[in-house]
Amino acid sequence: MIIAKELKGKLKNIELPAVKKCAVAYSGGLDSSLGIELLRRIYKVRQIIPITVDVGQGEDEIDLAVRRAGQLKIDPLIIDCKQDFSENWLKKAIRANSDYYGYPVSTSMTRQLIAGTIASKAVELRCDSILEGSTGRGNDQFRMHNVIKMFAPDMTVLVPVRDFDLTRSQELKLCEEWGVPVEEVISGGDDKTMWCRSIASGAIALNQELPDNIWMWLVPPEKAPARPETVSLTFEQGIPTAINGRNRPLADIILELNIVAGRNGIGRIDIFEDGIMCLKSHEIYEAPAARLILTLKADLEAQCLTKEEREFKKSIDSRWASLVYHGEWYHPLKDNLDAFISQSQKFVNGSIKAKLYKGNIECIERENSTSSLFFPEVRSIESNSFDQRWCADAARIRGLPFELLAKRREKVKEGY
Amino acid sequence: MIIAKELKGKLKNIELPAVKKCAVAYSGGLDSSLGIELLRRIYKVRQIIPITVDVGQGEDEIDLAVRRAGQLKIDPLIIDCKQDFSENWLKKAIRANSDYYGYPVSTSMTRQLIAGTIASKAVELRCDSILEGSTGRGNDQFRMHNVIKMFAPDMTVLVPVRDFDLTRSQELKLCEEWGVPVEEVISGGDDKTMWCRSIASGAIALNQELPDNIWMWLVPPEKAPARPETVSLTFEQGIPTAINGRNRPLADIILELNIVAGRNGIGRIDIFEDGIMCLKSHEIYEAPAARLILTLKADLEAQCLTKEEREFKKSIDSRWASLVYHGEWYHPLKDNLDAFISQSQKFVNGSIKAKLYKGNIECIERENSTSSLFFPEVRSIESNSFDQRWCADAARIRGLPFELLAKRREKVKEGY
């Protein structure tokens, strides 16, 4: 058995930790399925507690996990965190205009939600270890590690793909040899959440054309309907609370918008992303609802926040997205940022109707709500609301620094 | 004469400055044409020096200025600053990804270029005053004031519309009475530069539908061609130097892209803008070339700058745009920012081919140039370029702060 041999070679220099009872972040995917088998064959633990956390990856994914579990002869504990995700994570994300250079930070959040959920459960069940399926090339290993160390600092963390330095083809061969069930649709993996779907984890080549069937929600602009569609969103304290006038829970609004915006060509993301290890990857995401919500939210903030808040909140939001991306959801600094952000949203209220057309989002009706700071009557050229002459003096005072700079230029020129 | 009377009322409390020789920022528009007449009738200067600065507003505008000048019986000095504008201003703007909350800062620049040009000329010609046509409700008065005070600190600045607190209808009546030629297309005025056209100066109501004929370059997405068009841009040190492989001066590239991108529905801007006086205005701009160039430039920076440069340059670029918007082009801080930005662009080199389709810009071919920092081979899952096991330890070290936070939580819990 070539691979077993190879793995044996890899194991030679590795001191295996002595663990007995292990909680597994089990998704039914390649990495976590193989992990179960490694726990049995290599780590030789006595007790395996597979835990599947439902963060809205969809029924298909959950079903798959259960089906595979049967084949693996395990009975995973399924913990439903969908409500937790939309109410406690996505609301914060929307308030923070979550944007890491074009990526609305989604897997960044769910991995931490999963890690925290499993760590707490593992402590409760007196496990001594947690196994998770990250590779050693991506961001998730860091995100999960931080959260596990925060909530279960004494737990041994097993990340076999990374710790045994396995390549994907080595993993596949091991699975074949050991009869671990695998069926992968997209090479490189795929991560779904209601907020954003990550496609192929950076494995799509730079100038590779994307086939239309790669998308789950998106209809590319050229295939999208020839007639525009309109949709109206109502925000309260920065959070969408109603769609076309109907009040709905946030999760429902997001699911509906993924369909509505997606079919109108909205939500394709194709970027260079600077990962946690400062390596650039070429990432493809689809996030129709996120794109639409964040676009309208930005327009609403432009109307309701003061100039100074808009400017300063940019740096706050940017730091927020960076912390969350880097696996630091539970960092005290993030709590501080959340406190700022939450306070800033008191007046982010109002409705916007948008026209969706082949990838374009156009705001066509903005309510000038009681929260708005847009007072066109004050500024209007025909208005008598303020005397233009005030500005003559205001300009003089504002311009004083330039008079001083001119004075200095004279001094320097004359050299006294 | 009602208006003359009204103006007389306004003048009662105003001490008119004693000026004799006045340089005029003359564009042929309503405000500066009326200014000429006010110099004659009210300020009673002896000598009027009208100066028209060509910043690429187009031949039509220049022709109009000359034609009106004939009617006003003046002979304006026309100073061609087109080259200066594209080479010394727009190159800096592009390097700085010029973006003030969605507005690519254009009039913000040309007003300062005009003010500086006229101030220098006025000093040279020994004028004692400069007249300019800003109103007292907008941003331009501040921009021009700062620059004039920097280059001609002793010059008296006359801004009659503001200083006499005239409304637009009062201006029109005065023109009628005094026979000053006027013909306005768009109410509220319009400001054209090759970089961006400002439409109606914030006078368009919030939910007013825009007629298709309001646009100069733009074909709205719904009317744009059903087939996509591709265009390729080459950047050297952050500046577009070739279009579809042909080397061209920047000004030519911009003029061509306004047409190409414009006809594909690209470049509509509809935003709330926080003006210098912190009043929000609803602004409509069209800027097809700017939108396309800045989009591809951002993609190229994502590929060629380090993660740390990308993050930090956001704050630099944001401050740059804010300074320029606020009329502080000649502020020493802007020179400092320019030095940073210029240095940062050494490796921003490469070509990108984009598909333009009904308002969408999609990067379809990115050159992985010698300047690129995208090394997919280092990160690839199948690669042997680095040992994943390194990351196990890296994760431990990166996660230390979370272990300390857990330690603190324990201390606090145990209360020792």
Add this chain to the structure above:
Amino acid sequence: MIIAKELKGKLKNIELPAVKKCAVAYSGGLDSSLGIELLRRIYKVRQIIPITVDVGQGEDEIDLAVRRAGQLKIDPLIIDCKQDFSENWLKKAIRANSDYYGYPVSTSMTRQLIAGTIASKAVELRCDSILEGSTGRGNDQFRMHNVIKMFAPDMTVLVPVRDFDLTRSQELKLCEEWGVPVEEVISGGDDKTMWCRSIASGAIALNQELPDNIWMWLVPPEKAPARPETVSLTFEQGIPTAINGRNRPLADIILELNIVAGRNGIGRIDIFEDGIMCLKSHEIYEAPAARLILTLKADLEAQCLTKEEREFKKSIDSRWASLVYHGEWYHPLKDNLDAFISQSQKFVNGSIKAKLYKGNIECIERENSTSSLFFPEVRSIESNSFDQRWCADAARIRGLPFELLAKRREKVKEGY
């Protein structure tokens, strides 16, 4: 009467507002005393409501105000805001490490507290105007204006010294002529609060030697005792709550520390300050308690905040101080900053004993409290708490960007 004439000249071009009932920010000083007389003689109001706000300027100042009031035949309403100032303003300031380039922002706060108090009272009493004594060269006029416009937007604001463009000598002459009582100790004025005393409002020349008797609390280092004194402060959530182990209200701690630190040469501030109008002034302050509290607080934050919080809070604190200095205490952005800051202080707990000696503050005993993040045992060279070898890999991963930069250099060199 030359001055009356001169004032008449000044009044010629001024349209006096028609006001009938005026609340006056009355301190007993030159500007507000003259203001009372101007209300009678020039503005000709029917009713004058003098209000003196006690913000801890000391009994002497309050007594003076009352005595002068008798001479002016007015009966000022005295509103005690000392508690408000220490509990609602200074606590926020200390949490924010209030520092505007060396100035702990004190008058910046009290002027806004005074303005808000008087504006609310003026609304309650149905006044139509508020008079305040700022000159037109300093910062206070802007601070008071903002706050009055926030709480009493319809009130006319009278600032006679500025609005009539009076110089100090003109003011003195008017007072003499009209029998307004004046006795000034320090030319240029002086502003006392418990947090910081401002000396001479920027009127002290650059290289002027300061006499020892200029100070209220401070004994200059050379005259301070030859033996050091120790003092211990306990902080809870960023606020001093005990001195030498005795729990005390914040105001009491500050008053005591002004004496203790002051007599040991601590708290002299001599800086160039960039005012609201961007004019530099040379300012002398004394603030013994503020200096000591902020120094120890900084040390405690260094111990209790995470590295990331320390770094980010710098920008928060800096913006906080800038907003407060610029008269924007009531700006929504400040509320947002306060929310961040308040959240950040949860773990800023602990005691520090300091040695005070001739201007020096040295931390000699720091409690390693339950809130501390200082864990020397983790980092100790002799410790076994973590395996140094982890760092070999961590260094490799951290160093990847430099390997990529080396790779790019090679690419560029080889020109492929």
Add this chain to the structure above:
Amino acid sequence: MIIAKELKGKLKNIELPAVKKCAVAYSGGLDSSLGIELLRRIYKVRQIIPITVDVGQGEDEIDLAVRRAGQLKIDPLIIDCKQDFSENWLKKAIRANSDYYGYPVSTSMTRQLIAGTIASKAVELRCDSILEGSTGRGNDQFRMHNVIKMFAPDMTVLVPVRDFDLTRSQELKLCEEWGVPVEEVISGGDDKTMWCRSIASGAIALNQELPDNIWMWLVPPEKAPARPETVSLTFEQGIPTAINGRNRPLADIILELNIVAGRNGIGRIDIFEDGIMCLKSHEIYEAPAARLILTLKADLEAQCLTKEEREFKKSIDSRWASLVYHGEWYHPLKDNLDAFISQSQKFVNGSIKAKLYKGNIECIERENSTSSLFFPEVRSIESNSFDQRWCADAARIRGLPFELLAKRREKVKEGY
């Protein structure tokens, strides 16, 4: 032999790299001396190239290195980088007001200077490896690694103390056993440069009293002379160029000021420092010249930079210090920052005379140079340079946002 055994145990799981010719960063200290012996006994290299880089650690240190080299039977190459350090590193540092939370970043620089010098030499001499003596608990390993990977990416980096996870006592025992000469004065080590001396590398306990003889330059305030001393510094473009009017190279000025300021009690630094691994350490430094130069430099910048430059440069300087501290001197972002900083220093010119007294620095004579932006005559209360009435209108315009906020409050209250 217990230790040899212990080391053998440690070596069991380590795959030793196959290296033949190794450049050694040799200082004569414990770690690098032991490194020489490990190269012979453990790594078994054929050729050892010890390199000692002189960065101004003083003749004593260089002599010691040479003497020890004799005992170790090696002949180190001594490369003099003193000039390079003061001209190319310290000048940048001073322009950047180098301050990492109280630490003027010194070793942070010299380690990188040493690493770069040795890496270049190693490439030139066709070495295949570099050995350096960092431990695996501090910052230096990361600094050296980054720079080596930048200039010699293919070189194997040996860091034996870390890679074999040796404690200090294990090192000492190995030295004893192998006859490696060692004599340490301060436990924990010490790092001297002309800019700042680092004492005991964080090994001093929190509340440990420091003996007076721990200092090299410093006389503690209580023992410093009873009479003040004055010193005058002249700066050109941000760099000290003359002391008491005599022009001198920067290195000479620093060396002289370490003595002058040190004997007056200036330059003691006692801080919590957040290291590269986010562990806090308690650090003691002495830096008399740095403290004095940076204090006067800050005062000069306050006088010569615009308000906006001062504010923005804070974030630039802070990022500069952070990059340098974290071993990223050669990062492109630092080049960008240097470009900003260099441009900002054009007008930082002038002389300041300071009084030094028992730890206090007081500016007693500031030249109001041609570069200064301090124009007291413009702001003076008695001046006629500007009309105070301008400010009435300026205050109205500045206060508009607060009127709008009041308008919004009304809207919300009335609920329309």
